[in-house]
Amino acid sequence: MREKVQMMVAGAVLALIALGALAIPAAQANPQAMPHTDMMARSVAMSGEIARLTEEMNHATGQAKVEAMAQLLNVLVQDRARMLDQMTMMQHMHEMMMQGGGNHGDAHGQAPAPAK
Secondary structure, eight states, X not given: OHHHHHHHHHHHHHHHHHHHHHHHHHHHHOGGGHHHHHHHHHHXXXXXXXXXXXXXXXXXXXXXXXXXXXXXXXXXHXXXXXHHXXXXXXXXXXXXXXXXXXXXXXXXXXXXXXXX
16 A cells, blocks of 8 residues: 555656646747746645655654654645745736736736727
């Protein structure tokens, strides 16, 4: 059972790495996609770090296990804070698009109504 879980985690990490690698050429073709690609790359790197720390924790015993748990918990908290920051930024961007980003039209590309 433990080996199945480890294989699933390893497969998930490899899939995330592959997705990140596929996103990079798309971002190079579209510079506006770079922030999204950067977020994806950070997510992939963090997932790999979490998987590594989880593996270390699972193999540790005694005081080393306690220290590994603390290290993993710290990384999980950092990852959670990073994701919250990203979601806040995306929400702000969405709100700006829905408001038309100033006077540049609405989120559907419609020009603003002329001033009367």
